[in-house]
Amino acid sequence: SLAKRHKFWETQPVGQFKDVGDPSLPEGPIEPPTPLSEVKQEPYNLPNLYEWITCDMNSEDMCTEVYNLLTNNYVEDDENMFRFNYSKEFLRWALHPPGYFKSWHIGVRVKSSKKLVAFITGVPARIRARDAVVNMAEINFLCVHKKLRSKRLAPVMIKEVTRRVHLENIWQAAYTAGVVLPTPISTCQYWHRSLNPKKLIDVGFSRLGARMTMSRTIKLYKLPDSTATPGFRKMEPHDVPAVTRLLRNYLSQFLVAPDFDEDDVEHWLLPRDDVVDSYLVESPETHETTDFVSFYTLPSSILGNQNYSTLKAAYSYYNVSTKTPLLQLMNDTLIVTKRKDYDVFNALDVMQNESFLKELKFGPGDGKLHYYLYNYRINHVLRPSELGLVLL
Numbered sequence: 001s002l003a004k005r006h007k008f009w010e011t012q013p014v015g016q017f018k019d020v021g022d023p024s025l026p027e028g029p030i031e032p033p034t035p036l037s038e039v040k041q042e043p044y045n046l047p048n049l050y051e052w053i054t055c056d057m058n059s060e061d062m063c064t065e066v067y068n069l070l071t072n073n074y075v076e077d078d079e080n081m082f083r084f085n086y087s088k089e090f091l092r093w094a095l096h097p098p099g100y101f102k103s104w105h106i107g108v109r110v111k112s113s114k115k116l117v118a119f120i121t122g123v124p125a126r127i128r129a130r131d132a133v134v135n136m137a138e139i140n141f142l143c144v145h146k147k148l149r150s151k152r153l154a155p156v157m158i159k160e161v162t163r164r165v166h167l168e169n170i171w172q173a174a175y176t177a178g179v180v181l182p183t184p185i186s187t188c189q190y191w192h193r194s195l196n197p198k199k200l201i202d203v204g205f206s207r208l209g210a211r212m213t214m215s216r217t218i219k220l221y222k223l224p225d226s227t228a229t230p231g232f233r234k235m236e237p238h239d240v241p242a243v244t245r246l247l248r249n250y251l252s253q254f255l256v257a258p259d260f261d262e263d264d265v266e267h268w269l270l271p272r273d274d275v276v277d278s279y280l281v282e283s284p285e286t287h288e289t290t291d292f293v294s295f296y297t298l299p300s301s302i303l304g305n306q307n308y309s310t311l312k313a314a315y316s317y318y319n320v321s322t323k324t325p326l327l328q329l330m331n332d333t334l335i336v337t338k339r340k341d342y343d344v345f346n347a348l349d350v351m352q353n354e355s356f357l358k359e360l361k362f363g364p365g366d367g368k369l370h371y372y373l374y375n376y377r378i379n380h381v382l383r384p385s386e387l388g389l390v391l392l
C-alpha cells in the first residue's frame with residue numbers, strides 16, 4: 001500500500017503489496033535455490049556489542065535463559081495486559097520435532113555480560129501448498145529484548161535464520177504474526193470461549209455483558225461435568241497409525257496444510273502433560289477411530305493484576321470429525337479443559353472451526369493472525385476455511 005514502506009521486506013522474496021493481483025506472476029517459488037557453495041558461509045554481522053549463539057534447548061541453563069527472555073519480552077496483546085508465557089517443556093517440544101536442526105535455534109548475547117537479548121527459531125516441516133509438498137522451515141519465537149527494540153535487529157535475525165535454513169538446502173518458510181507484513185496468504189480471526197468467566201472479568205480479559213450479572217454470566221458458560229460422546233478417550237501411542245490416516249485424509253481438503261507422517265503425529269499429537277492434549281473417539285462397536293481433537297497449553301502472564309499472575313489458556317490445534325458432529329466433539333473438549341482448570345479455550349477460524357464458534361459461545365478476539373509463506377507465491381488469498389495449518 002502507498003502508506004507503509006517495508007525497507008527490509010521489500011528486499012525479500014515474498015509477495016509484495018505492489019504485486020497483489022498480478023496474474024502474470026506464476027505460483028510457486030519466487031526465487032530458485034542457490035547452489036550450496038554460493039550460500040554465505042559465515043554469519044551476518046551483528047552490532048559490535050553482540051554475538052550469535054546457537055541455543056541447545058536440551059541444556060537446562062540455556063532453556064531457562066530462553067524461557068526468561070520470552071517470559072519478559074515476547075508477544076503481548078494489543079492492550080499490553082497479557083504476555084505469552086510458553087513453558088520450558090513446551091519450548092523443548094516445539095523446537096525438537098523429527099529432523100530438527102539445533103543450528104536453527106539462534107540467540108544473540110551481549111558479549112560482555114553474556115545476557116541473552118534476542119532469539120529466533122526454525123523447525124523443519126513438510127507443508128503442502130495446493131498439490132505441491134514443500135520442505136519448509138517454520139519460523140517462530142522471534143524476540144528482541146524490550147530495551148533493544150527499533151534498532152533494525154529483527155532483519156538481521158531473519159537474514160541469519162534464512163542463511164542457516166539455506167545451508168540445509170531448504171528454500172521456503174512458513175510463519176504467522178499479529179502484524180501485517182508483505183504479504184499475508186490468509187488472515188484469520190481468533191475467538192475465545194470463557195471457562196472461568198469470574199477470573200476473566202476480574203483480570204480484564206472479558207467484560208460483564210450489558211444487562212448481565214456475574215451469577216448470570218457464570219451460569220451462561222457453565223458446562224456439564226462429563227463428556228457426552230461414547231468412546232471419547234485420550235490418545236495413546238498405539239493410536240498413531242489410525243490418527244495419522246484420519247488426519248492426512250482430513251487435511252487433504254485444505255489448500256495449505258502440513259503433510260504429517262506417523263513420526264510427525266507421534267511428536268506433535270501424542271499427549272504431553274501441560275503441553276499438548278489429544279483425544280479421539282473409538283467406536284465402542286467397531287473399534288474404528290472416527291474422530292479426533294487436540295489443543296495445546298499456552299498460559300499468558302497477567303501484567304499488573306494484584307490477585308492473579310497467570311491466565312491458563314488452551315488453544316485449539318487439529319480437529320477431525322467424520323462421525324461425531326464437530327459441535328459435540330468440541331463441546332466435549334470444552335468440558336475436558338474446564339475440568340482441567342483452564343480459564344479460557346482459544347480457537348482460530350481456520351479449517352471448519354467457524355461451524356462451532358458462535359454456537360459454543362466463543363466471543364471474537366481483538367486481533368487477527370496473519371499467515372505468511374517465504375519464497376513461495378500463492379496468487380489467491382486463502383479464506384481461513386481453506387487453511388489447514390496451526391503454528392504454535
Ligand SMILES: CCCCCCCCCCCCCC(=O)CSCCNC(=O)CCNC(=O)[C@H](O)C(C)(C)COP(=O)(O)OP(=O)(O)OC[C@H]1O[C@@H](n2cnc3c(N)ncnc32)[C@H](O)[C@@H]1OP(=O)(O)O
Binds near residue numbers: 010162
Ligand atoms: C528460506 C527460509 C526463510 C526463513 C525466514 C522466513 C521469514 C521469517 C520472518 C520472521 C517471522 C517471525 C514469526 C514469529 O516469531 C511469530 S510473530 C511474533 C514476533 N515476536 C513478537 O512480537 C515479540 C515482541 N516483539 C519483538 O520482540 C520485536 O518487536 C520484534 C523482534 C518482533 C521486531 O523487532 P523490533 O525491534 O520491533 O523491529 P526492528 O528490529 O527495528 O525491525 C523492524 C523490521 O522488522 C519487521 N518486523 C516486525 N515484526 C515482525 C514480525 N513479527 N515478523 C517479521 N518481521 C517483523 C518490521 O516490519 C520491520 O521491517 P520493514 O521495515 O521491512 O517493515
Ligand SMILES: CN(C)Cc1n[nH]c2ccc(-c3ccc(F)cc3OCCn3ccnc3)cc12
Binds near residue numbers: 190365368
Ligand atoms: C501463533 N504464534 C506465532 C504466536 C503468536 N505470535 N503473534 C500472535 C498474535 C496472536 C496470537 C493468537 C492466536 C490465537 C489466539 F486464540 C489468540 C492469539 O493472541 C491473542 C492476543 N494475545 C497475544 C498475546 N497474548 C494474547 C498468537 C500469536
